[in-house]
Amino acid sequence: xxxxxxPLRRNEIRQQNETLILRxxxxxxxxxxxxxxxxQLIADMAGLPKANLLYYFASKEDLYRQVVQNIFEIWLxxxxxxxxxxxxxxxxGAYIDAKMEISRRHxxxxxxxxxxxxxxxxFIQDYLETTLREWTTGRAALIQRWIDEGKMAPVxxxxxxxxxxxxxxxxxxxxxxxxxxxxxxxxxxxQWRAAKQSVKTMILRGIGAL
Amino acid sequence: xxxxxxPLRRNEIRQQNETLILRxxxxxxxxxxxxxxxxQLIADMAGLPKANLLYYFASKEDLYRQVVQNIFEIWLxxxxxxxxxxxxxxxxGAYIDAKMEISRRHxxxxxxxxxxxxxxxxFIQDYLETTLREWTTGRAALIQRWIDEGKMAPVxxxxxxxxxxxxxxxxxxxxxxxxxxxxxxxxxxxQWRAAKQSVKTMILRGIGAL
DNA sequence: ATTTTAGTTGACCGAATGGTCAGGTTGTGG
DNA sequence: CCACAACCTGACCATTCGGTCAACTAAAAT
Numbered sequence: 001x002x003x004x005x006x007p008l009r010r011n012e013i014r015q016q017n018e019t020l021i022l023r024x025x026x027x028x029x030x031x032x033x034x035x036x037x038x039x040q041l042i043a044d045m046a047g048l049p050k051a052n053l054l055y056y057f058a059s060k061e062d063l064y065r066q067v068v069q070n071i072f073e074i075w076l077x078x079x080x081x082x083x084x085x086x087x088x089x090x091x092x093g094a095y096i097d098a099k100m101e102i103s104r105r106h107x108x109x110x111x112x113x114x115x116x117x118x119x120x121x122x123f124i125q126d127y128l129e130t131t132l133r134e135w136t137t138g139r140a141a142l143i144q145r146w147i148d149e150g151k152m153a154p155v156x157x158x159x160x161x162x163x164x165x166x167x168x169x170x171x172x173x174x175x176x177x178x179x180x181x182x183x184x185x186x187x188x189x190x191q192w193r194a195a196k197q198s199v200k201t202m203i204l205r206g207i208g209a210l
Numbered sequence: 211x212x213x214x215x216x217p218l219r220r221n222e223i224r225q226q227n228e229t230l231i232l233r234x235x236x237x238x239x240x241x242x243x244x245x246x247x248x249x250q251l252i253a254d255m256a257g258l259p260k261a262n263l264l265y266y267f268a269s270k271e272d273l274y275r276q277v278v279q280n281i282f283e284i285w286l287x288x289x290x291x292x293x294x295x296x297x298x299x300x301x302x303g304a305y306i307d308a309k310m311e312i313s314r315r316h317x318x319x320x321x322x323x324x325x326x327x328x329x330x331x332x333f334i335q336d337y338l339e340t341t342l343r344e345w346t347t348g349r350a351a352l353i354q355r356w357i358d359e360g361k362m363a364p365v366x367x368x369x370x371x372x373x374x375x376x377x378x379x380x381x382x383x384x385x386x387x388x389x390x391x392x393x394x395x396x397x398x399x400x401q402w403r404a405a406k407q408s409v410k411t412m413i414l415r416g417i418g419a420l
Numbered sequence: 421a422t423t424t425t426a427g428t429t430g431a432c433c434g435a436a437t438g439g440t441c442a443g444g445t446t447g448t449g450g
Numbered sequence: 451c452c453a454c455a456a457c458c459t460g461a462c463c464a465t466t467c468g469g470t471c472a473a474c475t476a477a478a479a480t
Binding site: 030031032033034035036037111114115117118119120121125128129132133136153155156158159160162163165166167169170171173174176177178180181194195198199201202203204205206207208 | 240241242243244245246247321324325327328329330331335338339342343346363365366368369370372373375376377379380381383384386387388390391404405408409411412413414415416417418
Binding site: 010039040050051054058059060 | 466467468469470471477478
């Protein structure tokens, strides 16, 4: 903290402040929603004057949009873990692992995304209609192929995807509820492992892959 | 609409306005979140002056609290469907049906509840710590009994409950996403039946009850 | 060394916010 | 018919909102 105040180079300053603001904004948006968050609060939490924040981001909406975009990219990265797997045990197993890890490491981003979709996706409707739609139909086809090859039971691929999304994201979006039911304490490492294992076992058995 | 303007009795007026406001508020809170919703907008949507709304409800927070309480009661009612069932197929099957029906009939309430929990349950933390906690431990014990009786596989009851909540509520909370992926159209009756069937089949098989 | 560009910020703005209140209207019990 | 209580609402208020701007400092290019 009390570091020798080495003079910062220009692009260092820019990048440093932008990531600081983005990280802080993610947390505030997650805690209060878009409407409930205020630029002033984000600025205070980041330790910057409001005017400085608005120097880097043109508006509250601009900042919010970038936060959502960030989490969506993380989300899409995890999605790749399902590809080039020989079958559902590896593919869906890896996908569950990846999504559970996101819920653990990026709970705020997950909440922001959930909040955005829940309120009708006013800012990212185009993402849903293009990228997400293509991804979904592609993976549904992959699952259907596994079914045709007799590697799993004939379930509706879309509802399976919904179940995967719902269950894994629940650990982030409803993390506060889970924590409360856990005696007010966040899940421990062992509990996270158990959660992953439970989810994987139930779902993989549910689709007849075990 | 153009009804003979029969003079309304006092308690009729009160009850009529209160339910109108509560229903409208539920929708607005679901669409915008607590922070994003404004008393003015709720009043406009209900066709009442803002001051009149604040005559019936002392504050925005008071109104919000009652909306949350309403959905929580509906939620608890559905929970009873799991009791006095001979085994998991009937008990959990009925619970899934009930929760899916809530997602379909009360999507706004479900969203308000989700939003509240996601933002750290600032208004209903006590519910989580008392009523919800008791309900959860009770049902976990019931599930454990079924396991001990050999009626289902030995899964962690709490994670099963989370999966039930997550999956069923997903159809309400992420209804917009599902609708978008469904070509922009809401799920039809047949699609809702198929959804229920998919969820029940996957989960009941997942816990070794089928 | 000087000009130019990027970063910083206190002061300010119009609009909107949640909430109040005084004074009105309208059912209702006596 | 009257008086009381419940219902209604336009006008108003202090505060906060997102956003602008002019003046300033500091780094980088010439």
